[in-house]
Structure formats: structure tokens, C-alpha cells
Amino acid sequence: MSRDHSTKLGALALSLMLGVMANGRAAADANIVIINLDGPGEGFNDPTPATPVGGNKGKTLGAQRLIAFQEAAKIWGETLDSNVTIRIQAAFNPLAPGVLGSAGAISTSRDFAGVGKFPGAEFADTWYGAALANKRAGVDLEPGTNDINAQFSSNFVFYLGLNNKHGALPDLVTVLLHEFGHGLNFQTFYNRSNGSPFQGHTDIYARYLFDRTFGLTWPQMSNSQVAFSSINFGNLVWSGATVTAAVPAVLVLGNPQVDVLSPAAIARTYQFGTAAFGPPVGSPNVTDPVVAAQDAADATGPATTDGCSAFSNASAVAGNIALVERGSCTFAVKARNATNAGASAVVIYNNAANADAAPPGMADDGINGQFVTIPAVSLTRSDGLDIVGQLGIGVTAALVVDPNVRAGADPEGRARLYAPNPLVGGSSVSHYDSVATRNLLMEPAINPDLTHEVSAPEDLTLELFRDIGWFPDSNLDGVADQ
Amino acid sequence: MRQAILGMASCALALSLGVGAADAAEKSVQYTATRAIAMDSATGKYRKPNAAEIKELVAELKAMTRQPTATAMTATAHNTGGVTAKLDKAFGGVVLGRPKADGSIETRCVFTFEEGAEFLGLVANATM
Numbered sequence: 137m138s139r140d141h142s143t144k145l146g147a148l149a150l151s152l153m154l155g156v157m158a159n160g161r162a163a164a165d166a167n168i169v170i171i172n173l174d175g176p177g178e179g180f181n182d183p184t185p186a187t188p189v190g191g192n193k194g195k196t197l198g199a200q201r202l203i204a205f206q207e208a209a210k211i212w213g214e215t216l217d218s219n220v221t222i223r224i225q226a227a228f229n230p231l232a233p234g235v236l237g238s239a240g241a242i243s244t245s246r247d248f249a250g251v252g253k254f255p256g257a258e259f260a261d262t263w264y265g266a267a268l269a270n271k272r273a274g275v276d277l278e279p280g281t282n283d284i285n286a287q288f289s290s291n292f293v294f295y296l297g298l299n300n301k302h303g304a305l306p307d308l309v310t311v312l313l314h315e316f317g318h319g320l321n322f323q324t325f326y327n328r329s330n331g332s333p334f335q336g337h338t339d340i341y342a343r344y345l346f347d348r349t350f351g352l353t354w355p356q357m358s359n360s361q362v363a364f365s366s367i368n369f370g371n372l373v374w375s376g377a378t379v380t381a382a383v384p385a386v387l388v389l390g391n392p393q394v395d396v397l398s399p400a401a402i403a404r405t406y407q408f409g410t411a412a413f414g415p416p417v418g419s420p421n422v423t424d425p426v427v428a429a430q431d432a433a434d435a436t437g438p439a440t441t442d443g444c445s446a447f448s449n450a451s452a453v454a455g456n457i458a459l460v461e462r463g464s465c466t467f468a469v470k471a472r473n474a475t476n477a478g479a480s481a482v483v484i485y486n487n488a489a490n491a492d493a494a495p496p497g498m499a500d501d502g503i504n505g506q507f508v509t510i511p512a513v514s515l516t517r518s519d520g521l522d523i524v525g526q527l528g529i530g531v532t533a534a535l536v537v538d539p540n541v542r543a544g545a546d547p548e549g550r551a552r553l554y555a556p557n558p559l560v561g562g563s564s565v566s567h568y569d570s571v572a573t574r575n576l577l578m579e580p581a582i583n584p585d586l587t588h589e590v591s592a593p594e595d596l597t598l599e600l601f602r603d604i605g606w607f608p609d610s611n612l613d614g615v616a617d618q
Numbered sequence: 619m620r621q622a623i624l625g626m627a628s629c630a631l632a633l634s635l636g637v638g639a640a641d642a643a644e645k646s647v648q649y650t651a652t653r654a655i656a657m658d659s660a661t662g663k664y665r666k667p668n669a670a671e672i673k674e675l676v677a678e679l680k681a682m683t684r685q686p687t688a689t690a691m692t693a694t695a696h697n698t699g700g701v702t703a704k705l706d707k708a709f710g711g712v713v714l715g716r717p718k719a720d721g722s723i724e725t726r727c728v729f730t731f732e733e734g735a736e737f738l739g740l741v742a743n744a745t746m
Contacts, residue, residue, distance in 0.1 A: 232675035233656035233667045234738040238682045240710030248700030304722040318711040327685040335688045493736045502719030564729045582725040
């Protein structure tokens with residue numbers, strides 16, 4: 137049995153009375169409804185007593201879950217305009233270990249007209265997610281169907297407070313803002329592994345995906361070009377004007393990058409992962425020769441390249457960038473050993489077991505990270521072996537921050553999308569790049585320092601929504617506000 | 619005509635054999651857990667998932683990260699014209715979580731099985 141739970145902020149008259157908000161935008165209003173799909177005694181209906189937390193006054197686990205959903209819906213409802221109710225069907229289910237939840241649009245529409253003054257689809261032959269399509273049509277194109285599907289794990293303990301003081305737990309409201317964002321069309325419907333557009337038609341998000349290598353947007357590319365573009369690290373950017381205009385207010389100057397400067401055969405900018413320990417890239421800038429670390433093959437690590445023991449060639453490593461292979465011990469142990477050897481930085485490349493993986497984000501092990509005083513980055517195995525292959529000639533690398541480029545943008549100031557190269561499968565182009573600083577809501581990692589803000593100067597999600605057609609319409613007449 | 623029919627039948631047979639071989643290859647891939655991501659209800663601590671949990675996780679991740687190039691259901695003739703296609707719960711973002719050394723949870727949203735498996739520490743052991 138399902139129940140409607142309205143989260144409508146207020147009537148249109150109230151919106152008009154509120155007038156211009158403190159940030160200069162006209163008051164917005166979209167009615168976002170959570171459709172409870174859970175059965176009695178489960179999920180949203182779980183009767184387990186709960187103590188109110190962080191402004192969430194629910195007295196049962198189920199009630200607190202629903203209030204958290206309603207809070208995320210309210211935030212988006214206050215941000216976007218639509219005269220069509222946005223319906224999110226949701227449930228809590230016992231999902232597999234590690235899976236917290238999922239969400240997405242239920243349907244897509246294309247080539248739809250608008251009623252009255254509503255504009256309809258801006259572009260022909262282009263898919264729009266259900267909620268955005270309805271907004272632009274001015275009518276529910278699928279009256280009997282909900283717009284967004286969401287399910288979350290009843291096995292997992294989220295922070296259910298509304299004040300974002302989540303401590304060690306993931307903040308459910310933030311997670312929902314992110315996932316609802318995908319459902320509201322912060323996503324493409326291309327198959328990223330083979331580059332095929334859904335049912336042969338592009339989508340409104342893809343229209344703004346610009347590949348700097350090809351100088352083309354996704355609709356202009358062949359399937360093979362799209363497949364390449366989806367893993368073209370650092371070169372897939374958002375071409376929409378609203379996001380680009382807001383980038384200077386949101387992203388800080390100083391783009392971290394890892395470059396091999398010589399020899400020419402491997403000289404380029406490399407995709408890299410960062411560490412949760414040690415100073416960030418650029419603190420300080422490092423430009424030095426690369427030396428492969430050697431250590432004993434012992435109980436701590438069976439290879440002489442894994443850096444799990446004190447380096448046997450510390451004198452050669454000192455003052456240079458240490459190159460270490462992943463595996464057998466934690467990233468932090470390797471970086472600590474590199475620090476102890478006097479390296480200026482450490483580069484850890486994937487081992488054979490992770491041959492097809494993207495450079496990992498390197499978590500601290502809780503013990504050794506505090507002793508790391510040098511920048512640490514990770515590389516793909518392929519890139520690491522490229523460097524290994526040239527060490528006999530001599531390799532010079534740079535771990536630096538480009539002060540003229542914003543972190544998470546390209547040199548032209550366009551926001552980067554997440555396009556790592558895992559070598560197999562597709563990748564999450566439906567996210568901003570993880571190098572963005574400040575952290576953004578729609579990065580792949582739902583970072584613990586995120587706020588519940590969805591627009592500049594704290595975020596860039598609303599700006600992307602403006603680009604794809606969520607125009608401001610405070611009186612819901614179908615005509616964009618000036 | 620008979621040759622055309624035989625040709626089509628041969629093609630269909632070849633395709634089915636190809637698909638069957640691909641299915642067999644995929645099913646032969648076993649996964650090993652390398653990270654402690656399952657909460658043990660008895661101890662309250664994270665441990666590596668067992669075989670049944672790995673199987674469930676792989677199946678769930680694959681289902682959630684489907685990116686079909688087409689779905690069966692397409693409707694037309696809205697009041698305003700246009701075409702709608704149901705996504706059959708495909709193309710969704712999947713939120714994953716894994717514990718960190720300090721006890722906090724690192725979360726990641728993924729759209730592909732490979733990303734999800736890498737984040738959760740599932741390593742494939744192909745047998746063919």
C-alpha cells in the first residue's frame with residue numbers, strides 16, 4: 137500500500153509574497169511528493185522507536201527516514217520551478233553489503249511540445265528525464281507514472297538528522313540531494329562502454345558534454361568517440377554558459393596535476409588519485425627525477441617493488457620522487473617508508489591485481505598516515521609501467537598546482553566532468569570531476585564536508601540544471617523569469 | 619527463398635551460440651572480496667562478505683548499473699506529441715559505502731559495475 141506525503145512548500149501567492157530571496161533569486165516552487173512503496177512494518181513504516189535527532193522529530197525509524205526524504209525533497213522544491221508535481225517513488229529494502237541505495241529517472245521523453253506558453257523540448261530528437269520533460273511541457277506527460285525511483289538500504293545506518301551534523305555516519309539528506317539530482321536529469325542516458333545513445337537519440341545532458349581532444353560535443357561524435365570520451369580524463373568538460381559563468385565563484389584557483397616532463401615518449405599530464413594523508417599536491421610543488429624504490433621481499437610484502445619495508449636504496453631515493461607498486465601493505469605504509477627515505481614525493485601505481493582499475497583514492501590506515509610529510513599520488517598500472525620502462529633513460533616528473541587554472545575546471549574555465557580511465561566499462565560522466573575544490577554535491581564521492589546548498593557560491597548543481605532547461609519560473613506561467 | 623531462410627536460420631544460430639558463449643564466460647567469472655564491507659550482526663564489526671553475500675552483491679550491482687541501449691517499452695501520442703521510453707530502472711546512480719580506518723564511512727556514487735566492484739574491493743577470478 138502506498139501513501140502520498142506532500143512536501144509542498146507553500147501556495148503560489150505565498151511564493152510571490154516572499155519576493156526575492158536573499159541570494160537575489162525570485163522565490164521558487166516545485167511540489168515534490170514522496171510516494172511510499174514500503175509495506176507495513178518496514179522501511180518508511182518501520183515502527184522501531186527512535187530518539188529525535190538533529191531537528192528530525194520523528195519518533196520511529198520509519199518516520200525519521202521519511203522526514204529525511206521530505207527534507208531533501210523540500211530543498212529541491214524550494215530551488216526548482218515546475219507546475220507539475222514531481223513524484224519520487226521510494227522504498228527501503230535489505231540491499232547487499234556495501235550498497236547504500238540507488239535512484240534515477242523512471243522514464244525519458246523527447247520531441248514533446250508545451251501547452252500554452254510552456255516551451256516544450258528545447259532540442260528535437262533529444263531525451264529529457266521525466267521531471268524536466270514535464271516541467272518544460274507544462275503538463276504531466278505520463279500521468280499514471282511516477283518520475284523518479286529511489287531505493288535505499290534498510291541494513292545501513294544513516295545519519296537521519298536534518299542539520300548535517302553527521303559525524304562518522306553518511307548524511308542521508310546529502311545522499312538524497314545527490315541521488316535526487318540524478319533523477320532530476322543530472323545524468324546522461326548513453327551507454328558509456330560502447331558509446332551508444334539510448335534508442336539512438338542523444339539526451340539533454342549529453343548536449344553539453346564537450347570533449348577537448350575532439351573539439352566536439354557528444355551528439356556530434358561517433359559511438360567510438362563517445363566511448364573514448366567517457367574515459368578521457370581531464371578533457372571532458374561542461375559547455376553550458378550558466379555553469380561556466382559560476383565557476384569563478386565556486387572553484388578555487390590552483391589545479392593539481394601530475395606531469396611527466398621527460399623523456400618525450402611518455403611526457404604528458406597523467407590521471408592520478410589522491411591520498412587522504414600527507415600534504416596535497418602542490419604543498420609544495422615537486423619537480424624531480426623519478427626513482428623506483430627497492431625494498432626487501434619479506435613478510436611485509438613479497439615483492440621488491442612494493443615499498444612495504446624500509447627502502448634498501450634510500451640513498452638513491454632521497455631528494456627524488458619514489459615510484460612504488462601497489463599491493464601487500466597499505467598506501468600509508470608505502471608513503472611513510474618513502475618519507476623515511478627522504479623522497480620528495482611518492483607515486484604508487486596499480487599492481488597486476490588492479491590492472492584495469494583507475495588510480496585509487498588512497499585512504500589512511502589510521503596508523504601510518506600521520507607520519508607522511510610528502511605528497512602522495514596514485515597512477516594506473518599502465519601509466520606506472522610506462523614510467524618504469526623509461527627509468528633507464530631517466531624520468532622527470534612534476535606534482536604541481538597550476539595557479540592559473542581552477543581546481544575542477546579546464547584552462548578555459550569550463551567545469552570538468554568525471555571521466556577516469558579504468559580501461560574497461562564506462563565511467564561516471566554523470567558527475568563533476570573529483571578534483572574540484574571546493575567539493576561539489578555532484579562529485580562521485582559524497583564528501584563529508586558538503587553542505588545542503590545546491591547552487592553558487594557553494595555548489596554548481598542548480599547552474600547545470602539551468603543549462604539543461606530548468607529555467608526559473610516563479611509564477612509558473614511557462615515563461616522564464618528575467 | 620529457401621536459401622534466404624536457411625541463411626537467416628544459420629545467422630540466428632550463430633548469434634545464439636555467440637550469446638550463449640558470452641553468458642557462459644560471464645557466469646564463469648567468480649569474484650573475491652578484498653575489503654571488509656559487510657557488517658557482522660554478531661560482532662558489530664565489518665568483515666569481508668562471504669560467498670553468498672558476494673554473489674548477491676555482484677547480481678545487485680549488475681542489475682542496478684544496467685545501461686541498455688534500448689528498452690522494450692515505448693509509448694507515443696502524448697497530448698503534446700512526443701515519445702516516452704521507460705527506463706526499466708536502468709541508468710540509475712548507485713550509492714556505495716565502505717568503512718575507513720577511523721570508523722567513518724566513505725561513500726561513492728557509481729554508474730557502472732566495474733566502478734562499483736573496484737570501490738568495494740571485488741576482484742574477478744575468471745576461469746575461462
